[in-house]
Amino acid sequence: MLTVKRGSLWVLASTVLIPLATALAFWWVPDDIDQGFSQKIFYLHVPVALSAYAAFAYGAFAAAQYLRTRDVAWDLRSYVGVHVGTIFGTLVLVTGPIWAKVSWGVWWDWSDKQLNVFLILFLFYCAYFMLRFSLDEGERRAAFSAVYVLLGVGLIPLSFLAVRVAQQVLHPVVFTRSGAAMPGSFVLVFLIALAGMLSLTAGMITLELAGKRAAIRVRELRRRLEGSDL
């Protein structure tokens, strides 16, 4: 239960940081000159998107580790990373269109490359579950899943770069090579929100992993118990 405690600590940190960032975003940071009040979604949407990328990247790292070591623990970690990434991906696809509607007047813009690449990334990882659960549990399933996750991770830098290489830019580019294109107070609150959201991601991954491990242990013990009754 040490893992659960660690996961709870991450979640606890996020319950302090996320409300703090939200309070600062609403009552301390001034409204953006261009977007006005609607820019406040930035402090939610962008950290959530970066958390989705982080969870997918963790899933890919674990998948690579599985292929290297063939240790099933890494397969489980990879699965949980994709699982949590998909949850954050869903939140990105909920908060993003709301921001788009209030800023651009439309829920979705099919000409925006970053939106489309993110949607492809999300659907790609949704299909991961179909692949995984269509195969019987074992080494073959773990290997196929790991390769699939690694193929998908290539979309992350593409999604990140899409907005920078796009010719018709609706999606704002905030972080450039020359630094953040926004005032210091905006950056500070954003960093607090990002730390909170990443803590939540770490907590969710840790707790999910603890749950999955406990479920496997229960299944093994039940099998032993039932085996003895035969």
Place this chain on the structure above:
Amino acid sequence: MTLRTAVEYVAAAYLLAWLAILVYMLLIGQKLQRLETELARVEQALAARDAASAAIDETAASR
């Protein structure tokens, strides 16, 4: 877009995201609690079975 509309949209985004996270955390908390109880129950049943079979073995050996 008016300020009132912007506030409504921003509030909707925050509320939806927080609600989703809260529901997820409640579900995972419930699942962990259920698994912990189940694990303790199965471990207890296994320990009882092992103790019973050890007692049978001991009785057979003493005869």
